[in-house]
Each structure stands twice: as C-alpha cells, then as structure tokens.
Amino acid sequence: MSKKILMTGNEAVACGAIQAGCRFYAGYPITPQNELPAYMAKRMPEVAGIFIQAESELAAINMVFGASASGARAMTSSSSPGISLKQEGISYIAGAQLPTVIVNVMRGGPGLGNIWPAQSDYFQATRSGGHGDYHSLVFAPYSVQEAYDFMFLAFDLADKYRTPAIILGDGMLGQMMEPLTIKSQIPNPKSQIKKPWALTGCKDRKPNIIKSFYMVEGDLERFNLILQKKYQTIQQKEQRYEGLLLDDAQVILVAYGTMARIAKSVVHKLRKKGKKVGLIRPITLWPFPKKIFQRLAISDTCPSGRRERLAFLVIEMSYGQMLEDVKLTINGKAKVEFLGRAGGGIPTEEEIIKKVISYRL
DSSP, X not given: OOEEEEEEHHHHHHHHHHHXXXXXXXXXXXXXXTHHHHHHHHHGGGGTOEEEEOSSHHHHHHHHHHHHHTTOOEEEEEOHHHHHHTHHHHHHHHHXXXXXXXXXXXXXXXXXXXXXXXXXXXXXXXXXXXXSSOOOEEEOOOXXXXXXXXXXXXXXXXXXXXXXXXXXXXXXXXXXXXEEEEOSSOOOGGGSOOOTTSOSOOSSSOOOOOOSOOOSXXXXXXXXXXXXXXXXXXXXXXXXXXXXXXXXXXXXXXXXXHHHHHHHHHHHHHHHTTOOEEEEEESEEESOOHHHHHHHHTOOEETTEEOSOOEEEEEESSSSSHHHHHHHHHTTSSEEEEEEOOTTOOOOHHHHHHHHHTTOO
C-alpha cells in the first residue's frame, strides 16, 4: 500500500529520484536546496548508490556526465548561481546525448542574490543555458507531491530521448512541507530502458563511443540535424499543462510552479464573484505547451457561446521571461498582459485580482 508522510519539497525530489532508480548523485551545497543533497547523502548508501559532494559545481556536473555515460541513472542539483556554473557541462551532456536529471531550486538574482524564491532562471532553462543548439526537457512542479512524481517522469523521458531533463523549482517549493503519498511499487532499476550505447565494457561487442566533438567537415552539422529532429519529436509529443475553467474564461491567468498556486486561488475567488477567469499552468516549460494557447487564441467561441473577448495575464516571479513564450505562441491573436516581481518578491492575490478587475469583466 502507498503511504503518506510529511516532507519538504527538497526531500521529496531526492526521495522520488532514488525510487525512480537514481544511483549516482554528485552536487555541491548551496541554499535553498541543501536538504536535497543531505537526504541523498543519507539514503544513497542504503540503496547501493553513490553520493559525492564534489569540490565544485563544475566537478559535479562532469561526474554526472561520466556516470550517465556508463548507463547509470545520474543526477545533480543546485540553486541558480550553481546551475550557471554547470552550463558548459550540460551542453557537453546534450551534445553527447546522455540522459541526466538536473534540479534547480531557484533563488533571487542576478548575481549571488538571496535565498528567497524566484523564477528568473526560466530563460536559462528553456533557452539551453550553455553553448550550441540544444534543448533540455524542463518540468515545473507546483507541489511537494509533483516534486516527487516528476522525478519518475524526468528520468524516464531523459532515458527515452537521451537528453538532459531539468526540474525547475524555487526556494518556496523546496522549503515548504506538505503531505506526500509515496509509491508502494517502485520500479526495479534493472528493468529500466536498455542502453546499448553505454560505456559498460566491450569484451563481447564493438566499442561504443560517446562524444560531442566532430572534426570532419559536415559531420557536426549532420549531427545537429539529428538533434533537431529529436527536439521536434519532443515538441510534438511531450507538451504538458493543467487547465482550469477555460471553457468560458474571458481572462486566462498563466502561471507555473508555486506561482500557479496563488493564481489558482485567485481563479476560485473571482469565480465566486461571477468573473469569468481561468488558468493555464504550464507543466513542461520546454517544450512549452503551445497547442492549448493556440487553440484558445484562434477561437473566439466557447461551448457556452461566443466569448465577449479573451485576454491572457501572465504572472511570474520574474520580469517577463515566460511572457515571451506566451506572446510568441499567441502571435497577436489575443491580448496579453503581464504582472511580475523578482528578487524574492511574490505577486500577491490582491495584486492579481486588481489587475484582473481592470479588464472590467
């Protein structure tokens, strides 16, 4: 039977990773995600896994590169400045087509910033962050339960597509405690997807080569085309979102992660006042869930009749990063407004309600 326990978001990520078959973790401490490596340090030896507190973020990501190349389910975690230091290694991992999971518990920035929650690493995660034409899968949990559940999804899809997967949380999610339902049936790591490409020794087969370095003219371009075909497949098949009360909504709030918790509360409060408000919560930030936005933006009708008008209000703990994706997706077919704060500032219910009311619904 499944059991329910009280756990922080950071611990839930670590617990989910181990139960999803992660057997190698390398990281370096930084707030507000330190509960995650602390949990891994305690639990990994109990499951015959390897925990390493590396000498730096650069060392950690390159250790993960090596472990993943051997076929292990490997991950690292950090917070914003530490993730910045890992970007070269993440680019190498993407170029070598290695499945890894990277957890970013975002803090305020830029620079050293502070340990308050923020969402200002959206561009870094969804626009690759490192050099070259590559993408990482990006998941945005908004609860402790999702922080746990998404680890299974992240490892499975990273293996399926041989690509990095990023869990993009924030300091609020990492530190909050909520009841968490733990799975009773845990996948056997030996039953995970076969990895014939892995560097496991070649006594009985031809040698495998894992690289991102191509010297012959034209080879690297041909390899990039292979990557782009893979990314197109991911964009078609892996868009995920949660929709709330969209059928007759005239104003649709758009928020992800813990910001969506506040936005969802606003939707319910305004609905009680007769306001036609809905919510789109992107679950995958890359691929961005374009299809739902395009479907709503090109149609001015809804099941209950004709919409009087449609507007989107993007709400972020940053100054308009996801806003860019919403605008690019809608492409001028509907009005798009914005409300954001950063550096640890969190848009309040009152601020959001005031902005929505300004539409005079």
